[in-house]
Amino acid sequence: MPPVSPLAPASTPTLPVLAGVRLATAAAGVRYKGRTDLMVAEMAPGTTVGGVLTRSLTAGAPVELCRKHLAQGEGRVLVVNSGNSNTFTGARGQAVVDATVEAAARLFACAPEAVFVSSTGVIGEPPPGDKITGALPDLKAQLKPDAWAAAAAAIMTTDTFPKVATRSAKIDGVAVTINGICKGSGMIAPDMATMLAYVFTDAGLAAPVVQSLLRAGTDKSFNCMTVDGDTSTSDTLLMFATGKAGHKPVTDVNDPRLADFTAQLEDLLIDLAKQTARDGEGATKFVEIRVVGAEHAAAARRIALSIANSPLVKTAIAGEDANWGRIVMAVGKAGERADRDKLAITIGGVAVARNGEPVTGYDETPVVAHMKGREIDIEVDVGIGSGTATVWTCDLTHGYIDINGSYRT
Amino acid sequence: MPPVSPLAPASTPTLPVLAGVRLATAAAGVRYKGRTDLMVAEMAPGTTVGGVLTRSLTAGAPVELCRKHLAQGEGRVLVVNSGNSNTFTGARGQAVVDATVEAAARLFACAPEAVFVSSTGVIGEPPPGDKITGALPDLKAQLKPDAWAAAAAAIMTTDTFPKVATRSAKIDGVAVTINGICKGSGMIAPDMATMLAYVFTDAGLAAPVVQSLLRAGTDKSFNCMTVDGDTSTSDTLLMFATGKAGHKPVTDVNDPRLADFTAQLEDLLIDLAKQTARDGEGATKFVEIRVVGAEHAAAARRIALSIANSPLVKTAIAGEDANWGRIVMAVGKAGERADRDKLAITIGGVAVARNGEPVTGYDETPVVAHMKGREIDIEVDVGIGSGTATVWTCDLTHGYIDINGSYRT
Numbered sequence: 123m124p125p126v127s128p129l130a131p132a133s134t135p136t137l138p139v140l141a142g143v144r145l146a147t148a149a150a151g152v153r154y155k156g157r158t159d160l161m162v163a164e165m166a167p168g169t170t171v172g173g174v175l176t177r178s179l180t181a182g183a184p185v186e187l188c189r190k191h192l193a194q195g196e197g198r199v200l201v202v203n204s205g206n207s208n209t210f211t212g213a214r215g216q217a218v219v220d221a222t223v224e225a226a227a228r229l230f231a232c233a234p235e236a237v238f239v240s241s242t243g244v245i246g247e248p249p250p251g252d253k254i255t256g257a258l259p260d261l262k263a264q265l266k267p268d269a270w271a272a273a274a275a276a277i278m279t280t281d282t283f284p285k286v287a288t289r290s291a292k293i294d295g296v297a298v299t300i301n302g303i304c305k306g307s308g309m310i311a312p313d314m315a316t317m318l319a320y321v322f323t324d325a326g327l328a329a330p331v332v333q334s335l336l337r338a339g340t341d342k343s344f345n346c347m348t349v350d351g352d353t354s355t356s357d358t359l360l361m362f363a364t365g366k367a368g369h370k371p372v373t374d375v376n377d378p379r380l381a382d383f384t385a386q387l388e389d390l391l392i393d394l395a396k397q398t399a400r401d402g403e404g405a406t407k408f409v410e411i412r413v414v415g416a417e418h419a420a421a422a423r424r425i426a427l428s429i430a431n432s433p434l435v436k437t438a439i440a441g442e443d444a445n446w447g448r449i450v451m452a453v454g455k456a457g458e459r460a461d462r463d464k465l466a467i468t469i470g471g472v473a474v475a476r477n478g479e480p481v482t483g484y485d486e487t488p489v490v491a492h493m494k495g496r497e498i499d500i501e502v503d504v505g506i507g508s509g510t511a512t513v514w515t516c517d518l519t520h521g522y523i524d525i526n527g528s529y530r531t
Numbered sequence: 532m533p534p535v536s537p538l539a540p541a542s543t544p545t546l547p548v549l550a551g552v553r554l555a556t557a558a559a560g561v562r563y564k565g566r567t568d569l570m571v572a573e574m575a576p577g578t579t580v581g582g583v584l585t586r587s588l589t590a591g592a593p594v595e596l597c598r599k600h601l602a603q604g605e606g607r608v609l610v611v612n613s614g615n616s617n618t619f620t621g622a623r624g625q626a627v628v629d630a631t632v633e634a635a636a637r638l639f640a641c642a643p644e645a646v647f648v649s650s651t652g653v654i655g656e657p658p659p660g661d662k663i664t665g666a667l668p669d670l671k672a673q674l675k676p677d678a679w680a681a682a683a684a685a686i687m688t689t690d691t692f693p694k695v696a697t698r699s700a701k702i703d704g705v706a707v708t709i710n711g712i713c714k715g716s717g718m719i720a721p722d723m724a725t726m727l728a729y730v731f732t733d734a735g736l737a738a739p740v741v742q743s744l745l746r747a748g749t750d751k752s753f754n755c756m757t758v759d760g761d762t763s764t765s766d767t768l769l770m771f772a773t774g775k776a777g778h779k780p781v782t783d784v785n786d787p788r789l790a791d792f793t794a795q796l797e798d799l800l801i802d803l804a805k806q807t808a809r810d811g812e813g814a815t816k817f818v819e820i821r822v823v824g825a826e827h828a829a830a831a832r833r834i835a836l837s838i839a840n841s842p843l844v845k846t847a848i849a850g851e852d853a854n855w856g857r858i859v860m861a862v863g864k865a866g867e868r869a870d871r872d873k874l875a876i877t878i879g880g881v882a883v884a885r886n887g888e889p890v891t892g893y894d895e896t897p898v899v900a901h902m903k904g905r906e907i908d909i910e911v912d913v914g915i916g917s918g919t920a921t922v923w924t925c926d927l928t929h930g931y932i933d934i935n936g937s938y939r940t
Binding site for chain 2: 355
């Protein structure tokens, strides 16, 4: 077991029970020994679901299943395994997904279309379907409303800590809860939802509302985060809404009653996205990159991601070197409008470059101190418009090379 | 001094004298101690020039100067310094370029527009202009027709070996020579010409012909090579044609007399591009990625570059792991048409995946042996069209992190 990331949150919240959701985990031996690798969540009848899935053109069979099942909007059972992504596994992999859906639908007495399956881990090896379906009856018998920490642990791969978050909001004066769990920590680049993430709420939301809220929230959270610029073939973010909180269901995403919920959901998604960057493979620094003054918001995000994905910027940060020349390079290659002579760069709150040249005689002492810390703040003012974006990432270290040079062995 | 890349060519060709070109180098102390860092090439009157420059929007003052001077098509003096890229250096950097051009034009009695300047090294620190202009008279006194190896060495930064290549061709039955030098080895991603490269020939070519040949050759060489996906702010490829070989000058790029020259030039550019990938920072494996069956050639190149730039693919290669699942991932994120279920992957000539799944029971022994070698061959058949591309890169190792975590210190 690798040591826990030095960037892990100081404390882990205990997720509250959420009416209409029960969870269980098992050590099914899909790949890992001596740890859980299978998680089942059961949602109450009538639970709606929305989802955002990878845009990868080589996505796995579980992703395609989720895409198909999302069309009908009900979510009753979620089955997630770690250790094997069931991607690029052809007919054999598809058969495993089909068998899992069939077994779960029979066991939980629901429509097959209400079963969702995710897999994460090695690509290109058909998973042992029997181990997954064989474990389901026992998992059903062990379902508990408070098994959130165990569920978050069971879906981990190279993650060094489980990622959980919880928020509460009011709809119609009724308190609702939002719980989220997700896993990182490599092959992480935002092309919608990165990696596996699951959000549960007892709010009553029509399926199209869940879908709209999730897509909007994703753009401000997971799509603003990158570890290595490599987009997973399994990226899946699902949200289940049980409606057990008791308020009158929301059927229109523009309903003003959603204001607080929307804000809290966005906050939770950002929390999970940041935790994922904090557990980036080999990470020793958490980096927040804010771009202002771009042509528009999408341009700002592309520039921020160009900086966040640059191996030269990331290795400089790992080396605690405020090498802002590499930030200039990354702005220049982003392909968005920029004017070298209007560019300004701030590191840790200190202006280091302005109007296309270094700030003469700036005091490097606080910048050097900032680079030695765990949290690095970079702000770039492109100077030509009003588009802004914030992106989170981590540094690129020897740890990343160690982990990924020997992942399969 | 870091050790020479294990991927360096076994032998270095001696570049022949080329009528109309003389070179000299100096240790001007721009940044490095105890090595040459300044190179001057003098071309005979009437020498034509073409160039391909970075598309970075934060390009340095020397790049902008070259872009401006290329418009008139005559190339008489080339001044290149290493150690400082004179990029993002504002008015002070521009003044250094202006002073260099003025001093060189006076000294060599040519039009200022026939002087070309390149700089490579750290970004954001105005270079010591006096050291550069001060060294010019002595450099002029030392010009020699055979100083090619010294010239290639003077322009190196983190390169571990000088990169030179030579070819001969016939135009109108007259033998002409093409000599090329270039430098790598980080911040290397193809967005036209990557890094600094200079090609000289005694062929007689009108400037627009030089320009056309160079742009076409770049697309098949430097634009098919990447080290780290980071596009330099200083990328410059210039070709000078002195016309001293004596054949009747070529004024039309479609002139059939150019057939042999075009082929030899392309071969030389590919040679230099491959040498640059072989000297990628920290490289231990040279990787050739061939994509066939893509929608069109540009799609094939984008897919090949998506694979070549993937940190997960590159670290797996460093770890000698034939983790082709990551190749599937990189195809999927490339944004070009692909069909998971038609994809085929070959490593070292052995088919490992076909029709969207692993080849059952393929013999891994030759693949394992191939991964332990220095030269890695990957072929991907996208299976949907006839577009092909070949791209060269290297692996991503601890050496890259070492070099780039402490470049400025």
